[in-house]
Amino acid sequence: MKTAASAVVLYTADSRRRTGFWRSLAGMAGNICRARELIRQLFIRDYLAVHKKSFLGLAWIVLAPVVATLSWLFMNAAGVLQPGTTGVPYPVYVLLGTTLWGLFTGFYQSATQTLTAAQSYILQVRYPHEVLLVKQALEQTVNFAAALAVNLLAFLWFGVRPSWLLLLLPLTTLPLFFLGAGLGLIMAVLGVVAAEFKRLCEVALGLMLFITPVLYNPAALGPRFQEVLRWNPLTHLLDTARSTMLAGTVPDPLAFACSSLFALAVFLLAWRLFYVSEHRVIEKLF
Amino acid sequence: MELAHDTVIQVAGLHKKFCRHLRRSMFYGTLDVTRDMLGWRYATGVLRPREFWALEDVSFELKRGEALGIIGPNGSGKTTLLRILNGIFPPDRGWAAVRGRIGALIAVGAGFHPNMTGRENIRLNGTILGLTRREIEERFEAIVEFADIGEFLDAPVATYSSGMTVRLGFAIAVHATPEILLADEVLAVGDLRFALKCYRKIAEYRRNGGALLLVSHSMQLVRNVCHRTLWLEHGRVRQLGETQAVCDAYERDVLQRSATATSREDIVRINHDPLVQIERVEFLDEQGRACAAFPVGARFRARIHYHCRRQVTAPIFTLALTTVENITAVANYSNLDAPHLLATAAGRGWVDFEIAQLALKPGNYDCTVNLEEQALDNVLDWHERAYRFAVISAESPLMHGLFQPSVRWEAGRP
Numbered sequence: 001m002k003t004a005a006s007a008v009v010l011y012t013a014d015s016r017r018r019t020g021f022w023r024s025l026a027g028m029a030g031n032i033c034r035a036r037e038l039i040r041q042l043f044i045r046d047y048l049a050v051h052k053k054s055f056l057g058l059a060w061i062v063l064a065p066v067v068a069t070l071s072w073l074f075m076n077a078a079g080v081l082q083p084g085t086t087g088v089p090y091p092v093y094v095l096l097g098t099t100l101w102g103l104f105t106g107f108y109q110s111a112t113q114t115l116t117a118a119q120s121y122i123l124q125v126r127y128p129h130e131v132l133l134v135k136q137a138l139e140q141t142v143n144f145a146a147a148l149a150v151n152l153l154a155f156l157w158f159g160v161r162p163s164w165l166l167l168l169l170p171l172t173t174l175p176l177f178f179l180g181a182g183l184g185l186i187m188a189v190l191g192v193v194a195a196e197f198k199r200l201c202e203v204a205l206g207l208m209l210f211i212t213p214v215l216y217n218p219a220a221l222g223p224r225f226q227e228v229l230r231w232n233p234l235t236h237l238l239d240t241a242r243s244t245m246l247a248g249t250v251p252d253p254l255a256f257a258c259s260s261l262f263a264l265a266v267f268l269l270a271w272r273l274f275y276v277s278e279h280r281v282i283e284k285l286f
Numbered sequence: 287m288e289l290a291h292d293t294v295i296q297v298a299g300l301h302k303k304f305c306r307h308l309r310r311s312m313f314y315g316t317l318d319v320t321r322d323m324l325g326w327r328y329a330t331g332v333l334r335p336r337e338f339w340a341l342e343d344v345s346f347e348l349k350r351g352e353a354l355g356i357i358g359p360n361g362s363g364k365t366t367l368l369r370i371l372n373g374i375f376p377p378d379r380g381w382a383a384v385r386g387r388i389g390a391l392i393a394v395g396a397g398f399h400p401n402m403t404g405r406e407n408i409r410l411n412g413t414i415l416g417l418t419r420r421e422i423e424e425r426f427e428a429i430v431e432f433a434d435i436g437e438f439l440d441a442p443v444a445t446y447s448s449g450m451t452v453r454l455g456f457a458i459a460v461h462a463t464p465e466i467l468l469a470d471e472v473l474a475v476g477d478l479r480f481a482l483k484c485y486r487k488i489a490e491y492r493r494n495g496g497a498l499l500l501v502s503h504s505m506q507l508v509r510n511v512c513h514r515t516l517w518l519e520h521g522r523v524r525q526l527g528e529t530q531a532v533c534d535a536y537e538r539d540v541l542q543r544s545a546t547a548t549s550r551e552d553i554v555r556i557n558h559d560p561l562v563q564i565e566r567v568e569f570l571d572e573q574g575r576a577c578a579a580f581p582v583g584a585r586f587r588a589r590i591h592y593h594c595r596r597q598v599t600a601p602i603f604t605l606a607l608t609t610v611e612n613i614t615a616v617a618n619y620s621n622l623d624a625p626h627l628l629a630t631a632a633g634r635g636w637v638d639f640e641i642a643q644l645a646l647k648p649g650n651y652d653c654t655v656n657l658e659e660q661a662l663d664n665v666l667d668w669h670e671r672a673y674r675f676a677v678i679s680a681e682s683p684l685m686h687g688l689f690q691p692s693v694r695w696e697a698g699r700p
Binding site: 006007008009010011012013014015016017037038041042044045046118121122123124125126127189190192193194272273276277279280281282283284 | 375
């Protein structure tokens, strides 16, 4: 036993609140680095074990964006949806758009479950809960990679040649992670003590799908709607990720930079919120 | 924070509050989270409307190699205390300092995934408990052997019996070699063979300097395992000290409390002849005073008061003593024990039933009395488990059996 050598951990009412902003962020990042093995194990458990019982298995991952695309295509063919000129065949445009949107909402959804996904042992075993955020985000990333493969097949089918800037995708989608996971973490905390917030946020996200150019080209809208879209950070984040892939251009670099900074700020604040209040919230879980 | 060199847990003035009202609890939660986020200072250590102290001013210390029992009725704050020490809940006032890796035997097997095999779950659970991949590989064989799950190792945990799940969970937890072990009622599960194995393992762990905090309702277990014991009641420390003294005091308290409890639902009174009634039963001590608790081995007397408004020929009184688990310890019939007790009964009177030495183990007992006429199947009045008394511990520390006679041991050689 190494008792004498071990450090003393002190629990007081406000030990977390007293920890400085940057120190708390660094502490959580350190926890994640140290818990790599735990993340790996939880990932295996939740990702592979869940699919063990299902016949379609991992095929479910690509099925979702394909089905979503089919429904938008149907509406487009029926003339309900007027996307404007998209530069590439509409199926490619909408498939890529929904895949990116799916990545964003996936990050959001999975982050909201940071505390609840492990409810069975969160009250029993002590471990850094931020590892669940990383594990959940990893799952989303793998799902995204699979969906991306379907996208590339669609590119081939429709004869679209992606730009080499496709390789920048990890960078261009990073702000989507910050914004999605940030909002999700805030809801992970607030959703426990005030479920209304989480519901409101979900309603708002449903609305956001339509005021973000996922299914249509923003140029097809009137000027007043374009103004609304311009103030939506998701417009720039999503449009940039898609444009770099399809056309190899960044439509509005300044707006993208501002939106990315906004996303980062949301994420850092959310991380802090999670740090100071996760224990207070866990009390309310049971 | 400095602790004395051999102290592993120190708790001082610890308070924890909860809120009884769900909606208000959520409101307070939102308020606290907002203040935390904005960095506002606020007093956590005071009660707001509808809040109560789940733990109030709890202080104690645990040293290396020591075992501290935590006892108390349900809802006295035992599990909350363990959760604070395990870093799951924050305290609201006071502090707790912990040195060393904590292993929690609270709901062992939490985190097992039913679709994954035992082998996969060992790796996962070991990692959750803070073991590195190498440490898990090194201990893998020992864990499997301890859990004794045989060929089920490569079967999904969903196919395990509940006993096997507990064994595997316990095996992983004890092989994580924590410096402090928090155990909450876990030893109460599993079969006897496994329970003994666990005791041996815990004893070995303690010899190696491990500290143990044991929450249990089993006084027997606490007496056997712990040096000192903390008795919690309504979140407050009622007593802290030598296990023997604390457990005795606790048992006396519990017994006296339930012996005087009047509202009981399992009491059945059946009367077949309204003219004949057993009015009440009194318990009397050696001095003939009414009492509700007898020390082990004391003289016991039950006085059955009857009222017969007609003449009952050849009355038979029967009396039985059962444990609260409804095991019959004593059952006697006056027609067999004392055929000439009463030829007839009329008007008011009483019958005494005496046991010279009440050699029963400490606990609560229920007394059933019947009054029959001429034959046992002719019941006039029946009071099923209607009267309760307690047997309280004298001095002897270890008592397992229901029957506690005064005994003698002798050694010899062939």
